[in-house]
Amino acid sequence: MFSAIDISTSALVAQQVRMTAISGNLANLTTTRNEAGELKPYQKRHVVFETDESIGTGGAAGVKVASILLDDSPPRLRWDPGHPDAIREGPHAGYVAYPAIDMMTEFTDALAVARAYEANLGAIEIAKDLAQQTLRILI
Amino acid sequence: MNPISPSSGMRIALSAWDAAGANPAQSPETQFKDFLVRSLAEVNAMQHEADRAVEQLATGGDISPAEVLTAVQKADLAFKMMLQIRNKLVQAYQEVQNIRV
Numbered sequence: 001m002f003s004a005i006d007i008s009t010s011a012l013v014a015q016q017v018r019m020t021a022i023s024g025n026l027a028n029l030t031t032t033r034n035e036a037g038e039l040k041p042y043q044k045r046h047v048v049f050e051t052d053e054s055i056g057t058g059g060a061a062g063v064k065v066a067s068i069l070l071d072d073s074p075p076r077l078r079w080d081p082g083h084p085d086a087i088r089e090g091p092h093a094g095y096v097a098y099p100a101i102d103m104m105t106e107f108t109d110a111l112a113v114a115r116a117y118e119a120n121l122g123a124i125e126i127a128k129d130l131a132q133q134t135l136r137i138l139i
Numbered sequence: 140m141n142p143i144s145p146s147s148g149m150r151i152a153l154s155a156w157d158a159a160g161a162n163p164a165q166s167p168e169t170q171f172k173d174f175l176v177r178s179l180a181e182v183n184a185m186q187h188e189a190d191r192a193v194e195q196l197a198t199g200g201d202i203s204p205a206e207v208l209t210a211v212q213k214a215d216l217a218f219k220m221m222l223q224i225r226n227k228l229v230q231a232y233q234e235v236q237n238i239r240v
Contacts, residue, residue, distance in 0.1 A: 002213050002216070002217075005209055005212070005213060006209070009205055009206060009209040012203070012205040012206075012209075013203050013205060013206060016203055016205070124209070124212075128212060128216065131216045131220075132216070132219070135219060135220060135223050138223045138224070138226070138227050139223070
């Protein structure tokens with residue numbers, strides 16, 4: 001009977017992970033080095049969901065994060081020869097390789113996360129109300 | 140897609156009901172008692188789970204607030220349901236007590 005609430009909670013947790021990834025993408029909008037300090041622009045993180053059959057009962061299924069994938073699109077080059085991480089030689093000399101992240105896309109995704117979160121909260125609210133109303137049969 | 144089946148608690152209740160109807164020689168009280176005890180244990184387990192979740196959140200464990208609040212809400216709903224069943228049982232008992240002999 002609580003599996004509806006459990007499923008919605010799994011969605012809340014999954015959406016939180018997605019929001020974390022978006023925050024990370026926005027935070028690393030201009031990151032030009034990796035954790036080891038090497039010259040490698042940050043790669044955008046994509047959160048991929050999959051169904052979680054262990055949560056729901058009979059037919060219904062919850063959701064869980066399958067994996068967090070790295071975006072392979074090429075970095076954006078911006079002209080900034082004074083930057084210490086600018087490309088020294090070759091055809092792109094003087095350019096700085098920045099992560100291929102679009103701020104607007106990230107914000108739109110964040111809005112989608114907020115709407116999905118609200119929807120699942122609404123579903124929990126309804127499931128909770130139904131459970132409470134059911135108790136009135138006995139009164 | 141798998142067929143939607145009723146939840147386990149409902150199945151137990153229904154099977155107890157069927158047994159009582161189909162075979163009166165079998166004592167249905169024992170089955171209902173078992174069901175009641177199992178429900179109580181389940182409610183208790185939910186309360187413990189909620190307690191554990193709250194503690195984990197308060198001590199900075201790796202748990203999201205949504206999970207904690209859901210655990211608390213589930214424990215609350217389960218307890219309320221158990222309370223209603225208890226009230227109904229007491230009410231039935233009192234009605235029997237009021238029968239004039």
